[in-house]
Amino acid sequence: MKVLQFTPPVPQEDSVIVDEDFLSHFYNYFHRHKQLQITLIINGSGTLMVGNYSQSFKPNDVYIVGANQPHIFKSDPHHFIHPQVGNAHAIHIFFDLERIPKAFLELPEMGLISRFLKTIQNGLQLPPKHAIQVGGVIKKLKNKSSLERLLAVIKLFQYFSKEVKEWKSLHTGFLSYPISDSEGIRMNDIFQFTLDHYAENITLDRIADIANITPHAFCKYFKKHTRKTYNTFLNEIRINEACKRIMNSSYDGISTIAYSTGFNSATNFNRVFRKTTGMSPSDYIRAYKSKSR
Template sequence: MKVIQFTVPVATEDSVVVEEDLLPNFYNYLHRHKEMQVTLIVKGSGTLIAGNYTQPFEPGDIYVMGANQPHIFKSDPSHFINPQKGNAHAIHIFFDHERILKNLLHLQEMEHIKRFLDRTQSGLQMYMPPNQQEMAGAIKKVSSSSGFERLMNFLQLLQSFSKDVKAWKSLSTGFSKHSLPDSEGIRMNDIYQYTMDHYGENISLKRIAEVAHITPHAFCKYFKKHTRKTYMAFLNEIRINEACKKIINGEFSSISSIAYSSGFNSAINFNRVFKKTTGISPSEYIREYKTK
């Protein structure tokens, strides 16, 4: 078994390939590809897993994924309950910078772009910049063009990313050099999928080990080896991500209701884990979001 190696669809001879998804759900498998990837989330929300990092994603988000970086944009459960074309709308730009820019990167004019690309190994998210709409427009401009014009628009996009956008957040938890072996990709995908589908339930170590087809003791060592965190820490990250989305969407009547619907067995435990994960308490998060 190998990690799912996604083949970028090449309909033309363009060096820069664009795929615009307008689907009921985002591509639902942990995967990677040799090309780097720029993604604009136009519509839809869910959970992003990039390497051993997890966080929610929402419309307007812009991401840059490194070459061969395992990742998945997992749609919200509501998309699966009410599947509609357009639940997931994203623009993806794929490019092999080793092939396209191999000679250009030696030019002095490309220095900013070269430094930017060197930072993308673990993935980046554009973090609430004042020019986010402008960058979204630039991505759409690449999407709507072709041939030489697309290549020039893409180079201009990279130049803007490297010089004009100051707020980039690394999708790394400090272990950016740790990569997922090909032979373990499908097993990890099964673990991720089960966790995101059942986070609201009491997931026992025995049950998740069964999903991975290994013993509980072996599972603990296996998961820690490949993610540099315990399974419980990962599960809590998923649950807090979902709790944050419930707050943003107004899907709660009280903090206790958020806690129990997110899979926590008590409001006290939920408050503790929420503050440890986000740096603030749930009530502070609610007030902060309402203020915004």
């Protein structure tokens, strides 16, 4: 399953490509490409993974993913239960920075933009208060000519560098060196299995078997590539799912959330939830409800 390297279906002569997806679910593989990517989620929800970082995604979210940064938009299960075209709707901008002359980026007028571009090697999420304005610009890009798209994206980067101050980083120390295709395939298998089976009892022997290496070798391998233990990563996936259930009001109580997301006790769930989010599940629920009013 060699799926890591992904090439957007783009015309050779264009530096900026706009690709609009109307799908039943998003591209379901951990992949990378040489183009920087800006994505506007219009419809659909799920889990975004960039490197070893994971969080929920939802409509109106805007993300920037760096060039060659492994990532996946993993759709929630309901996309597969009711596979209607349009359940997953997004607009992606692919920008090949390698085709922009270095001298152009060194112009004095490009100073802020050049510095901003250096901050997005891994990924950023646009603060929600900017999403409507930026989303409107992105939606109009598909009807523009090649030159108009390039100029519009440069203006977007100018806006990002001058007006947006509270970017959310999508980086937790994953990969300070290039990842090979074979390693990418193995990490894809590990991530995919974890996303599909997080609610189950995933033992070290079980996940090491998925990676086709011994448990001892797996611990060293996963820590090397993610800068964290597999158990920490698994708990982050579980807490991420718990937060989505809270936001969707799809739970009967904290204990229900704990057991349905793979924790063996409510006490352990509370401890890990607080460690991951900085607050207790009860405080998180109250905070979310107060923001929703």
